[in-house]
Amino acid sequence: KAGVTQTPRYLIKTRGQQVTLSCSPISGHRSVSWYQQTPGQGLQFLFEYFSETQRNKGNFPGRFSGRQFSNSRSEMNVSTLELGDSALYLCASSDRGGGYGYTFGSGTRLTVV
Amino acid sequence: QQQVKQSPQSLIVQKGGISIINCAYENTAFDYFPWYQQFPGKGPALLIAIRPDVSEKKEGRFTISFNKSAKQFSLHIMDSQPGDSATYFCAASKGGGADGLTFGKGTHLIIQP
Numbered sequence: 001k002a003g004v005t006q007t008p009r010y011l012i013k014t015r016g017q018q019v020t021l022s023c024s025p026i027s028g029h030r031s032v033s034w035y036q037q038t039p040g041q042g043l044q045f046l047f048e049y050f051s052e053t054q055r056n057k058g059n060f061p062g063r064f065s066g067r068q069f070s071n072s073r074s075e076m077n078v079s080t081l082e083l084g085d086s087a088l089y090l091c092a093s094s095d096r097g098g099g100y101g102y103t104f105g106s107g108t109r110l111t112v113v
Numbered sequence: 114q115q116q117v118k119q120s121p122q123s124l125i126v127q128k129g130g131i132s133i134i135n136c137a138y139e140n141t142a143f144d145y146f147p148w149y150q151q152f153p154g155k156g157p158a159l160l161i162a163i164r165p166d167v168s169e170k171k172e173g174r175f176t177i178s179f180n181k182s183a184k185q186f187s188l189h190i191m192d193s194q195p196g197d198s199a200t201y202f203c204a205a206s207k208g209g210g211a212d213g214l215t216f217g218k219g220t221h222l223i224i225q226p
Contacts, residue, residue: 004156033213043157043202045213056213090156099145099206099214104156 002027004093004105012111018079021108025072025093032074033102034066037088046089049074050097081112116140117205119217127225132190134220136203139184143205147214148177148188151200160201161188193224 005024013019025032034046045058049068066076072093078085088109092102118137126132138146144165149157163170163177163186170177176189190197200221204214 035213042218043204043214043216045215048213058213092156099147099204102147102157102159102214104149104158106154106156 004091004103006089006091006105006108008108009106010109010111012113013081015081015083015112017081018077019081019110020075020077021089021091021110023074023076023091023093023105025074025091026103029093029095029103030072031094031097032068032072033092033094033097033099034074034076035090035092035104036060037090037107038086043090046076048097055097078110083112086110086112116143116215117203117217119203119220121220122218123221123223125223125225126193128193128195130193130224132188132193132197132222132224134188134201134203134222135185136187136217137183137185138205140205140207140215141184142207143215145206146177146179146186147204148175149202149204149216151202151219157202190222193222195224195226198222198224 007022031050033048037043047057048055052068063079068074088107090107092104094101147162148160151157161172165181174191179186200219202219203217
């Protein structure tokens, strides 16, 4: 069974630009969640999608958005990038959502310069 | 407000010893408590999880102890091996995971051969 696939693995962007990250969940999983991991703040919940609907959103500004497609693949977008957005962005999939039984991908390392 | 406090930040244990990592939570609505293991360059991987109606759960060398009245839970790694060297995160979620998982700050564990 293939795991959670995140692309790209690494990104370097300039302040003010926007970026789109992609996540392909485990086959059959309808829930995709996104987390931001930084040395200072640790792992923080961004949002969760279940069957194409955003169910929950963490305490992040509106510059952070996402969507889920009918095949459960998900994308997250960050607009008007700031230096503080530099982080490892992790996607997790599960069959029931709500934090239960997550399988994480290896993440996308975003560096904003 | 940090809702899940994890200690210690770093831990060095001799091969064959017992590694113990502790977490304390504040929100009594939390009802699911997983532990994750993360190796460099990888996403977190679910190790073991517990619900508050159980005081202890064991899977192989990994045991969670849960104290509902003290709002504390801990991970014990028996017969610790160098391959266990990683960062460990405790987490908690509530009522269907309305806010995703709330993670502790992590413990960097080193097992010395």
